[in-house]
Amino acid sequence: MGAGGARSHVGGVGRKGGRLSKTFTLGEAQTVLPVVEALLRRAQAGGVRAGELESEMQQLSQRIFLSGGMFVDVAVAARRRAERDKNIQEAKDTLAEIEEIGVQVKDLEQGLLDFPCVLDGRTVLLCWKLGEKEIGYWHAPEDGFEGRKPLDARFGKTERERLN
Numbered sequence: 054m055g056a057g058g059a060r061s062h063v064g065g066v067g068r069k070g071g072r073l074s075k076t077f078t079l080g081e082a083q084t085v086l087p088v089v090e091a092l093l094r095r096a097q098a099g100g101v102r103a104g105e106l107e108s109e110m111q112q113l114s115q116r117i118f119l120s121g122g123m124f125v126d127v128a129v130a131a132r133r134r135a136e137r138d139k140n141i142q143e144a145k146d147t148l149a150e151i152e153e154i155g156v157q158v159k160d161l162e163q164g165l166l167d168f169p170c171v172l173d174g175r176t177v178l179l180c181w182k183l184g185e186k187e188i189g190y191w192h193a194p195e196d197g198f199e200g201r202k203p204l205d206a207r208f209g210k211t212e213r214e215r216l217n
Contacts, residue, residue: 074155074169075154075155075169076155076169076170076171076176077155077168077169077170077179078170079170079179079188079204079208079209082168082170082179082181082188083187083188085154085156085168086181086187086188088154089151089154089156089166090183092147092150092151093147093151093158093161093164093166093183094164094183095143095147096143096144096147096148096151096158096161097144097161097162097164099140099141099143099144099147100140100141100144100161100162102136102137102140103137103140103141103144106133106134106136106137106140107137109133110130110133110134110137113125113130144161148161151166155168155169156168157169157178159198160198163182163183164182164183164184165180165181165182165183165198166180166181166182167179167180167181168180168181168188170191170208172191172207172208173207176194177191177192177193177194178191178192178193178194179191179204179208180192180198180201188204189203189204190202190203190204191204191208
C-alpha cells in the first residue's frame with residue numbers, strides 16, 4: 054500500500070471468475086501507463102495496416118470478378134496476405150501483452166483502457182483514453198465509459214487513511 058490508493062488483495066492480485074486478476078493503485082496505474090500506451094499504439098498500428106492490406110486484397114478480388122478474370126502476380130498477392138496475417142497476429146499478441154499486465158482494452162480504435170482498482174472494498178476501474186495526459190477518471194464495472202467520473206481524493210489515500 055502507498056500513495057496513489059490502496060488495494061485489498063495481497064500483492065495486488067485477486068480472484069475474479071476463478072482466474073487471477075491484477076488490481077492497481079492509482080500510482081501504479083500512472084506508472085505503467087506510458088508502457089501500456091506504447092503497446093496500445095503498436096496494436097493500433099498493426100490493426101490499421103492489416104485493415105489496409107485487407108482492403109487492397111478485396112479491391113483486387115473485385116477487379117478480378119468484374120473483369121471476368123485477369124492475370125494476378127500470385128507471389129505478390131501471397132506476400133500481401135502474409136503481411137496482413139503477420140500484422141493481425143502482432144496486434145493480437147500486443148493486446149495479449151496488455152491484458153497480461155492486467156490492463157483491460159475496452160476499445161482498440163478509441164484507445165480506451167481500464168485499470169482494475171480496489172476502492173472502499175470493491176473493484177472499480179480507473180479509466181484512460183488515448184490522448185489524455187494521465188488517468189483522471191474512474192467508473193464502476195457496470196457503468197462503462199458513459200459512467201466515467203473524475204478521480205476524487207479517495208484515490209490518493211491509503212486504505213488505512215480512508216478508514217480513519
